[in-house]
Amino acid sequence: MYAIPFNRPSLVGNELRYIAEAIESGWVSGDGGFTKKVNALLEQELGVPRVLMTTSCTHALEMCALLLDIQPGDEVIVPSFTFVSTANAFALRGARPVFIDIRPDTLNLDENQLEELITPRTKAIVAMHYGGVGCEMEPILAIAERHGVPVVEDNAHGLFGKYKERCLGTWGVLAAQSFHETKNFTCGEGGALLINEEKYAERAEILREKGTDRSRFFRGETDEYTWLALGSSYVPSDILAAFLYAQLEERQAIQAKRRRIWESYRCRFEAWGETHGITLPTVPAHCEQAYHLFCILLSSMEQRTALIDHLKSRSILSVFHYLPLHLSEMGRGYGGKPGDCPVTEDVSGRLLRLPFCNDLSEKEQEQVVEAMGEFFEA
Ligand SMILES: *Cc1c(COP(=O)(O)O)cnc(C)c1O
Numbered sequence: 156m157y158a159i160p161f162n163r164p165s166l167v168g169n170e171l172r173y174i175a176e177a178i179e180s181g182w183v184s185g186d187g188g189f190t191k192k193v194n195a196l197l198e199q200e201l202g203v204p205r206v207l208m209t210t211s212c213t214h215a216l217e218m219c220a221l222l223l224d225i226q227p228g229d230e231v232i233v234p235s236f237t238f239v240s241t242a243n244a245f246a247l248r249g250a251r252p253v254f255i256d257i258r259p260d261t262l263n264l265d266e267n268q269l270e271e272l273i274t275p276r277t278k279a280i281v282a283m284h285y286g287g288v289g290c291e292m293e294p295i296l297a298i299a300e301r302h303g304v305p306v307v308e309d310n311a312h313g314l315f316g317k318y319k320e321r322c323l324g325t326w327g328v329l330a331a332q333s334f335h336e337t338k339n340f341t342c343g344e345g346g347a348l349l350i351n352e353e354k355y356a357e358r359a360e361i362l363r364e365k366g367t368d369r370s371r372f373f374r375g376e377t378d379e380y381t382w383l384a385l386g387s388s389y390v391p392s393d394i395l396a397a398f399l400y401a402q403l404e405e406r407q408a409i410q411a412k413r414r415r416i417w418e419s420y421r422c423r424f425e426a427w428g429e430t431h432g433i434t435l436p437t438v439p440a441h442c443e444q445a446y447h448l449f450c451i452l453l454s455s456m457e458q459r460t461a462l463i464d465h466l467k468s469r470s471i472l473s474v475f476h477y478l479p480l481h482l483s484e485m486g487r488g489y490g491g492k493p494g495d496c497p498v499t500e501d502v503s504g505r506l507l508r509l510p511f512c513n514d515l516s517e518k519e520q521e522q523v524v525e526a527m528g529e530f531f532e533a
Contacts, residue, residue: 158470159522164336164343165514167405173397185390186373189397196403197332197347200315201322205350207363208396209389212311212333212346216244218389219279219307219329219348221362222355225250229278234264235481235491236499237283241309242480245279251489253277254481256496260437262506263290265498266298273302282327283309287339287445288438289318292326307331310349314339315410316445323445328352334399339409339447339513342399345391362386412513413446416520420449420509423524431531449511456504462530463507469526471510479503 177189190208197206209215225231227249233242235254242252253272258265262285269280280299282290292306299306306326311333313323324330329352334345348363350356360370366386371377402409425435432454438444453459459475466473479499481491493500510523 157467157472159472159510159515159519160512161472161474161508161510162337162512163514164341165512167402167409167513169401169404170398173401174394177393177397180393183392183394185392186370187393187396189393189400190391192400193347193396193403196400197349200406201325201349203322203325203330203349203351204353205356205359207348207350207359207389208391208399209331209346209348209363210391211344212309212331212335213240213244214387214389215331215346215348216240216281216307216309217247217387218359218362219331220245220248220250221385222329222359223279223305223307225278228276230274230276231278232269232272232280233480234281234283234499235479235486235496236262236285236477236502237309237480238311238477239480239483241281241283243485245281246485246489250278252480252486254479254486254489254491254496254499256498257285257502259498259502261285261288261290261439261442262436262502263288264295266291266294269295269298270302273298273304277302277304279305279307281307281309283311284313284316284318284323284445286436286450287313287316287323287447288436289313289316289323289442289444292318296326305329308349311335311338312447313445315406317443319441320443324349325351329355334402339413339445340399340402340406342391342395342402345395345399348389358384363389409513410446413511416511416515417446417449419517419520420511420524424451424527433531448508450506450508452502453505453507459505459507462527465530466523466526469522469529471523471526473510474508475503475506476508477503 194206225248229250231245308327308330310324330349332347369380372380
C-alpha cells in the first residue's frame, strides 16, 4: 500500500442511501427507477436525444460496432494511443483496426492524418478525447462527412467536457461513457451509450436486451416480448445505477474538486517543468476539459523509470499508459510495426500520470510536489 495512492474511489454522500432505496423498491435488475434517472440526467445535461446505461464503456463500444453493422474485413480508424477497448470492440466484429497517430500537443488523434487513412473499406472513425480534452471534432466531422463515414466518440475520459461550447459525446453519431472505478464518476463498473442519431435508438434498445423488445414491454407498449434480432445483455443492475446517480447528482462538486487539483498541479509544474525538461499536454482555448487525469511528459523513459522509483520510495504511486496498440501482440497481428505512429511511440515511453482523484488532499498533493522537487533539484 502507498501512503498516496494513484487513485482512490470516494463516496460523495447519497450512494448507500440510494442503493438501499433500490433494494427496498424490490427492483434490483436493470432499467429500474435509478437507471431511468441516470439516463434522463445525462440526456438533459449533455443534450443527447437518447442515453442507455450499460454494463461498461467496453460494452457501449461493442454496441456501437453492432449498430454500425461492422463486418469482417471492414476497417475502423482508431488512435494507437488509447485503451484496448477502443479498438477491441470493433475487432471483435471482425474489423481491422487502422491505427492513427496522435498530435504531440493534446495527445488526441491527429486529424491531419485522417483523410489519408480512409479507404472504401473504412466503416467508422473512433475519436477518443484523451484526458477529457476534446479532439478537433469540426475538422474530423468534415472529413468523415466527405467520405460518408460515421464517427464514434470514446468519451470515457470526457464526461461534461466541451469542445467549442458543445459537450463531448454529442459530436459523433454514437458515443460511449465509462463509470469504471478509475473514472471521474463511478459505480465500480458501468457505462453508457449516447445515441445522437435517433435512427439507432430502437435497435440499440433491442440489442441491449438480448435481442428482444423487452424495453417496449416494460413500457407497456406491447403485451409480450420476443426475439427480434441479435443482441446481448448490456443492462446493469439498478443497484449500480443508484450508486452512479448519487455521484452524478454531485457532478458540479466533483468536477470542481478535480479542477482545483489539476490547476494546482499545473501552477506548480508548468513554468518549473520547463526549466527541468518536463512538458504538460496542451489544453486548447476552445476546449473545456473534463479534468480526468494529470500527466507530464519527461525527457526519456530512463528518467521516467527513475522518477517512478523515487516517488515509490516516498510511498507515492505514479503510473504510465498507454502501450501503443499498434505494437501490442494483437496490433502486430494487424500489421502494426515500429515507426507506424512515431508520436504515440515517443509519448508512450515518456508520459507519467501523477496521483489524481476526487479527494486527494492539499497535503497529499503537497507531498507529491515536494517529492518531484527532490528528484529534479537533487
Ligand atoms: C476506461 C476506458 C475504457 C473502458 O471502460 P470500461 O467501462 O472499463 O469498459 C475505454 N476507453 C477508454 C479511453 C478508457 O479510459
